[in-house]
Amino acid sequence: MADEEGRALVVIGPSGSGKTTAVQLLARRLGYLSDETTSVDDTLAVHPHPKPLSVITDSDAPLLKHSLSPDDLDLLRPPPSARLHRIVLLHRGDTDRGLLPLAPARAIAEIVAQTSSLVRLEHPVRRLADTIDACGGAWALDYSEVEHWLDDLVALLDVEGRPPLPRRHHPGSGDGVADGSRTPGAWTRVPWRDAIEYDDELVLMIDSRVHVLAGLGVVLWLALEAPLTTDRLVAEVQELWGAHPDAVALVGDALRLMATEGLLRPPA
Known part of the structure; x- marks a missing residue:
């Protein structure tokens, strides 16, 4: 209307x-x-x-x-x-x-x-x-x-519109297919079509599906700009958020969930 x-x-x-x-x-x-x-x-x-x-x-x-x-x-x-x-x-x-x-x-x-x-x-x-x-x-x-x-x-x-929130664009490859190379022992991103990062959330499009990541999911996806092992990812998270006694378990659970959802590839 x-x-x-x-x-x-x-x-x-x-x-x-x-x-x-x-x-x-x-x-x-x-x-x-x-x-x-x-x-x-x-x-x-x-x-x-x-x-x-x-x-x-x-x-x-x-x-x-x-x-x-x-x-x-x-x-x-x-x-x-x-x-x-x-x-x-x-x-x-x-x-x-x-x-x-x-x-x-x-x-x-x-x-x-x-x-x-x-x-x-x-x-x-x-x-x-x-x-x-x-x-x-x-x-x-x-x-x-x-x-x-x-x-x-x-x-x-x-009504006056709200000002835009800061955001960062993470474009995928033009055809939605990224480099398929694998690094032994490392986690990698699944090829994505497009993504937008807000302060505490990330909107990720893979094929025609959209996922909204928050918290640990955002940190892990951003850290995987290059392939990384689980140990390295745990270190990255603790460097950002500080030490946690259950860091290994929490990061491992998040990685497995993201792999199940089709967002990440587990180590070869």
């Missing part, structure tokens, strides 16, 4: 998160752009796709939906042009905390799950991080009934 100035608000969520209901209600206050696909180009211009909405018309048959045109639903026409301005991730549940700032690492992970063909872009994780920064951050709507939060969602267009 977009206001008369062309400032677009996008709501994102998986099936069942209430997107269509939110769009149907919001588009009686803002111009209707799309209920299905948000198509955004390099300039953050949003291209309209005003398809019919799949709407439940009988509460006794919640699985039966009918396609209704935007005109039949009295939705507002969009402005001549629109630009992505605010991003909201829908978190539907039993609580009603409203709009909450969402950490960019988590926002990226949630958005990736709802995108198509993102991996075809160059540096896809960085592109999403850039988009979030350009939109003043991302928000989560923690809600049970979206009707209670329509005023807040519309008002978000006028």
